Amino acid sequence: MVFVSILSLFALGLVASIILAVASHVFYVKEDPRVEAVMEALPGANCGGCGFAGCEGYANAVVNDPAIPANKCCAGGADVSIAVGELTGKTVAEAEPLYALRRCAKRDGNVALRYNYQGMPSCAAAALLRGGTEVCAHSCLGFGDCVQVCPFGAMEIHDGMVHVNRNKCTGCGTCVSACPRGILELTPQRARVAVYCNTRDKLRAVSDVCGVGCIKCTKCVKTCPAKAISLKDNRITIDPGLCLSFGPSCEEACAKGCPRGILRYANVRPTAPADATVTTAEQQPQTQA
Amino acid sequence: MDIFGIFVSAIFVNNIVLAQYLGNCPYLGCSKEKGVALGMGGAVIFVTLLATLFTWLMQKFVLDPYGLGYLQTIIFIVVIAALVQFVEMFLKKAVPPLYAALGIFLPLITTNCAVMGVAILVQREGYDLLEGLVWGLAYGLGFTLALLLMAGIRERLDTCRLPKVMAGTPIALIMAGLMSLAFMGFKGMG
Structure with missing residues (x-):
């Protein structure tokens, strides 16, 4: 009885993990590595001063949308603007402090x-x-x-x-x-x-x-x-x-x-x-x- | 019981939140705004349907034939958790708009008791697959209804002047209790 339950759960876990492992390869979505790089360059205070929902929202937007300027982060100032500009290939007009x-x-x-x-x-x-x-x-x-x-x-x-x-x-x-x-x-x-x-x-x-x-x-x-x-x-x-x-x-x-x-x-x-x-x-x- | 009866009974008479007291965590956590409540409700409908389907098949073709009924709870947990993970990956690849709408809610309901409860109650009631799916859908709809009502009330409460001790969770719990009492009015109809 004990062995049956252990074995059946083990088998179920194995099957599920194999399916998930295969699925993670089959359904792998390539995420833009620049988003992560921009996230690291941003201060991470999630203050929302840029007008987006936290630093992640801005990082996504600035990488994916060419219309979003790189100088929106007012908390980071000029250094961050330049770093974000380099990562996203945008020219930086200095943010008015x-x-x-x-x-x-x-x-x-x-x-x-x-x-x-x-x-x-x-x-x-x-x-x-x-x-x-x-x-x-x-x-x-x-x-x-x-x-x-x-x-x-x-x-x-x-x-x-x-x-x-x-x-x-x-x-x-x-x-x-x-x-x-x-x-x-x-x-x-x-x-x-x-x-x-x-x-x-x-x-x-x-x-x-x-x-x-x-x-x-x-x-x-x-x-x-x-x-x-x-x-x-x-x-x-x-x-x-x-x-x-x-x-x-x-x-x-x-x-x-x-x-x-x-x-x-x-x-x-x-x-x-x-x-x-x-x-x-x-x-x-x-x-x- | 006919399909329509199951449907109405699962939404109103046996409402999963207000009569069965399952899924109270998202009920209080995701009911601050109507938009969030709708997203969460959609995700729960989606997952209860899938979970009912897969756990029903699991029960019928694995647990019952091999006499593993006593492992039902733990096996359902594994099946539902794996299923939700799988669905999340699938949606991210195949239907990005749906993933954007439901994505953040899916991990939240991976091992939610509302989903789990529906899967187990379907077995306890002894429904066939079609009845089970209708029941799962109706429970999801009932959950969405409860969440939406609560979100509407809480949005109104935001503009009221409440005593500091009551603001936030305390008044939400009182509202949940009153709504539950109101839904008790349906008792005896099913």
């Missing part, structure tokens, strides 16, 4: 608290409760939902606000979707000016709650010689392409003319210390205030 810009300067504007929040330390939860913890409905809540999702440890909470380390930020955009208020915005590292306010309100509605918030006077829209600034979705939006291609000859008229001082210089990227947490452009008005 981006970083997540925090469009809020609530400490400069002394935004008051609406109530004393003692719930879950999460922006998503606080944003649901009567329009958030602060009187401004568009401010940085500072519970760090973005810090938690950042795959590169480039974000920190200081003084109730998130601070982005531009040297560590790769511009993958994971934090952008984590922020319940859409405060973070991907901006080119080279961008010369930026609006440090996210509010969609206007005039008194803004000036009543925040000392520096954008009141939509649209002075910057009118002064910009490159026509790079516009009012979209009730927010001042700067087209970085138009702004950068016009060049510095406008001497940042928009930032100089901003009556609220919220459209500021953003192009002083610290180069030496790798762990500097805040850009100088943001620090200056903070020390004054």
